[in-house]
Amino acid sequence: xxxxxxxxxxxxxxxxxxxxxxxxxxxxxxxxxxxxxxxxxxxxxxxxxxxxxxxxxxxxxxxxxxxxxxxxxxxxxxxxxxxxxxxxxxxxxxxxxxxxxxxxxxxxxxxxxxxxxxxxxxxxxxxxxxxxxxxxxxxxxxxxxxxxxxxxxxxxxxxxxxxxxxxxxxxxxxxxxxxxxxxxxxxxxxxxxxxxxxxxxxxxxxxxxxxxxxxxxxxxxxxxxxxxxxxxxxxxxxxxxxxxxxxxxxxxxxxxxxxxxxxxxxxxxxxxxxxxxxxxxxxxxxxxxxxxxxxxxxxxxxxxxxxxxxxxxxxxxxxxxxxxxxxxxxxxxxxxxxxxxxxxxx
Amino acid sequence: xxxxxxxxxxxxxxxxxxxxxxxxxxxxxxxxxxxxxxxxxxxxxxxxxxxxxxxxxxxxxxxxxxxxxxxxxxxxxxxxxxxxxxxxxxxxxxxxxxxxxxxxxxxxxxxxxxxxxxxxxxxxxxxxxxxxxxxxxxxxxxxxxxxxxxxxxxxxxxxxxxxxxxxxxxxxxxxxxxxxxxxxxxxxxxxxxxxxxxxxxxxxxxxxxxxxxxxxxxxxxxxxxxxxxxxxxxxxxxxxxxxxxxxxxxxxxxxxxxxxxxxxxxxxxxxxxxxxxxxxxxxxxxxxxxxxxxxxxxxxxxxxxxxxxxxxxxxxxxxxxxxxxxxxxxxxxxxxxxxxxxxxxx
DNA sequence: TTGTAAGCGTTATCAC
DNA sequence: GTGATAACGCTTACAA
Numbered sequence: 166x167x168x169x170x171x172x173x174x175x176x177x178x179x180x181x182x183x184x185x186x187x188x189x190x191x192x193x194x195x196x197x198x199x200x201x202x203x204x205x206x207x208x209x210x211x212x213x214x215x216x217x218x219x220x221x222x223x224x225x226x227x228x229x230x231x232x233x234x235x236x237x238x239x240x241x242x243x244x245x246x247x248x249x250x251x252x253x254x255x256x257x258x259x260x261x262x263x264x265x266x267x268x269x270x271x272x273x274x275x276x277x278x279x280x281x282x283x284x285x286x287x288x289x290x291x292x293x294x295x296x297x298x299x300x301x302x303x304x305x306x307x308x309x310x311x312x313x314x315x316x317x318x319x320x321x322x323x324x325x326x327x328x329x330x331x332x333x334x335x336x337x338x339x340x341x342x343x344x345x346x347x348x349x350x351x352x353x354x355x356x357x358x359x360x361x362x363x364x365x366x367x368x369x370x371x372x373x374x375x376x377x378x379x380x381x382x383x384x385x386x387x388x389x390x391x392x393x394x395x396x397x398x399x400x401x402x403x404x405x406x407x408x409x410x411x412x413x414x415x416x417x418x419x420x421x422x423x424x425x426x427x428x429x430x431x432x433x434x435x436x437x438x439x440x441x442x443x444x445x446x447x448x449x450x451x452x453x454x455x456x457x458x459x460x461x462x463x464x465x466x467x468x469x470x471x472x473x474x475x476x477x478x479x480x481x482x483x484x485x486x487x488x489x490x491x492x493x494x495x496x497x498x499x500x501x502x503x504x505x506x507x508x509x510x511x
Numbered sequence: 512x513x514x515x516x517x518x519x520x521x522x523x524x525x526x527x528x529x530x531x532x533x534x535x536x537x538x539x540x541x542x543x544x545x546x547x548x549x550x551x552x553x554x555x556x557x558x559x560x561x562x563x564x565x566x567x568x569x570x571x572x573x574x575x576x577x578x579x580x581x582x583x584x585x586x587x588x589x590x591x592x593x594x595x596x597x598x599x600x601x602x603x604x605x606x607x608x609x610x611x612x613x614x615x616x617x618x619x620x621x622x623x624x625x626x627x628x629x630x631x632x633x634x635x636x637x638x639x640x641x642x643x644x645x646x647x648x649x650x651x652x653x654x655x656x657x658x659x660x661x662x663x664x665x666x667x668x669x670x671x672x673x674x675x676x677x678x679x680x681x682x683x684x685x686x687x688x689x690x691x692x693x694x695x696x697x698x699x700x701x702x703x704x705x706x707x708x709x710x711x712x713x714x715x716x717x718x719x720x721x722x723x724x725x726x727x728x729x730x731x732x733x734x735x736x737x738x739x740x741x742x743x744x745x746x747x748x749x750x751x752x753x754x755x756x757x758x759x760x761x762x763x764x765x766x767x768x769x770x771x772x773x774x775x776x777x778x779x780x781x782x783x784x785x786x787x788x789x790x791x792x793x794x795x796x797x798x799x800x801x802x803x804x805x806x807x808x809x810x811x812x813x814x815x816x817x818x819x820x821x822x823x824x825x826x827x828x829x830x831x832x833x834x835x836x837x838x839x840x841x842x843x844x845x846x847x848x849x850x851x852x853x854x855x856x857x
Numbered sequence: 858t859t860g861t862a863a864g865c866g867t868t869a870t871c872a873c
Numbered sequence: 874g875t876g877a878t879a880a881c882g883c884t885t886a887c888a889a
Contacts, residue, residue, distance in 0.1 A: 230882035275607055
């Protein structure tokens with residue numbers, strides 16, 4: 166009964182091929198391919214006939230086959246230090262929004278702040294022939310760098326502005342942002358400004374923020390003090406412990422700059438519990454403008470970072486390289502603006 | 512100079528093929544394939560020689576080609592209502608953790624609570640020949656359902672326990688959870704229990720939670736009251752406005768159950784600002800146990816949902832189906848436990 | 858405008 | 874244990 170040439174046993178899940186469409190429409194596969202991908206290159210009559218058959222039999226083009234054949238894929242790989250960290254979600258959304266419009270797909274994975282894990286994921290993604298790569302981290306193993314170079318795949322780094330970029334960068338300067346906030350605090354008259362951040366091992370963002378803090382202290386003639394600098398884990402508890410420890414070890418502290426929104430909120434809650442007036446007893450500043458910081462009492466001074474824009478610009482540049490072959494973008498660095506938001510906590 | 516047979520012009524990004532490895536190692540591609548995928552089926556000497564060449568020339572197997580040829584892919588598609596919603600990140604992490612260990616990759620996309628958008632994404636994913644699909648939503652267009660059925664791809668639904676599952680389900684019952692919390696409040700003696708949730712259009716989770724709330728009211732002999740039920744947007748502000756409106760319209764309210772953690776936090780902050788004692792003036796309960804709820808003052812009574820476990824179990828079942836062909840799992844429903852966490856706010 | 862033929866880089870199958 | 878050959882489903886290149 167079926168008009169098409171004999172096909173393999175139709176196991177569940179087997180789907181129609183372009184060949185089947187072609188047979189039923191009485192044309193060659195090339196015509197089907199054209200009708201689908203370059204409709205203008207096919208006569209209207211044939212195009213309609215083909216599209217009708219496509220609908221009838223529910224034909225779904227096989228992207229694996231087309232990517233393999235055309236040597237072009239429509240997937241982009243994204244590697245995040247941690248998937249369950251809210252600060253990344255906006256960037257992912259920005260990426261996703263732009264990518265989707267171009268019919269690209271996002272592959273996502275988590276490397277846990279570990280460059281070796283990142284390397285494995287890069288390898289896996291390159292094996293899947295992603296046509297672009299987005300890395301939050303800016304620290305990579307030499308092998309990872311070599312593999313990326315060899316693959317020729319365009320890359321965007323997102324988390325920081327590294328000294329030696331892999332390729333393109335869309336980010337803000339962690340150093341400058343931390344410098345800006347510390348300067349802001351100094352200008353407000355705070356003299357003993359403490360600093361709490363996540364561990365800086367394998368995390369150049371953390372290191373750069375510390376650098377920015379230090380530089381600001383120096384420029385404002387404030388003495389760095391070991392007791393005022395603390396590295397800790399993620400989490401609200403960590404912020405709480407940080408502020409408690411600092412106040413205990415260095416009672417003269419009058420401001421705490423938390424290089425992370427969760428730390429800042431944790432610190433604020435602890436102050437509230439202990440009855441330390443913010444900002445009178447101790448001022449509090451944060452990094453990253455999550456909604457929460459505007460709604461707590463006192464609202465928390467922070468730095469607004471262009472998280473969503475980073476995602477959008479990243480996607481745009483990557484797609485330009487991939488689709489339009491915009492080679493002039495190779496190696497370009499987009500240093501996006503951050504903004505100090507002064508609120509009640511300072 | 513090169514021993515291998517003439518290969519095409521080596522444009523940037525061209526990578527070695529299995530053929531190149533085979534030539535250099537003096538074996539056939541099948542042997543290379545075996546050495547890589549079924550090492551035990553190859554003699555030790557040959558295996559070592561092949562692997563040596565693989566390293567030397569930095570050969571990276573082409574997953575597109577292998578998937579096409581073997582008719583097996585190693586990607587799983589995940590469709591979320593919204594990417595920047597923190598409640599999903601734990602599930603994604605659970606999924607990701609398990610999937611990674613099996614060498615599978617995650618494709619992720621956002622459908623914005625819109626079944627039509629979801630259908631498009633499903634189509635795109637099936638085009639990419641994902642070997643499994645994870646859907647948070649449990650409402651799908653008939654076409655989406657048809658396409659999934661036709662494809663034969665195993666699916667897990669995550670966000671609710673639907674009356675007519677597509678295939679497998681790993682979730683908790685929104686209805687039962689909301690019922691449990693409302694009952695809990697009733698048992699604590701609250702008589703005028705209000706309820707705030709996100710809009711329930713295209714969101715059966717919201718609808719089911721409302722059902723659960725209503726059923727509890729009925730069983731405890733409490734009169735449902737229009738003024739005590741409110742639907743709103745996402746966000747802290749929405750929670751703030753919700754509690755304000757309810758207290759204004761129905762001053763006799765003595766408890767508010769927010770079917771969402773962000774709403775609850777927003778409501779709490781508003782109460783603090785207005786000087787409404789929690790739980791004395793109004794008790795507050797939430798849905799979803801985010802860290803924050805434990806750290807605010809008063810800490811907030813809520814329902815702990817197995818978000819991470821949902822991701823893990825989902826991945827495990829999907830992989831069983833895909834890898835082991837565990838057909839007995841088809842259509843199975845895993846109804847995971849939730850837990851009412853009593854805290855200071857009630 | 859349409860079709861033919863030859864791949865794309867792998868694996869299934871069967872022979873040795 | 875290893876290899877030759879024919880797919881997998883599509884697109885490129887070229888011919889008609």
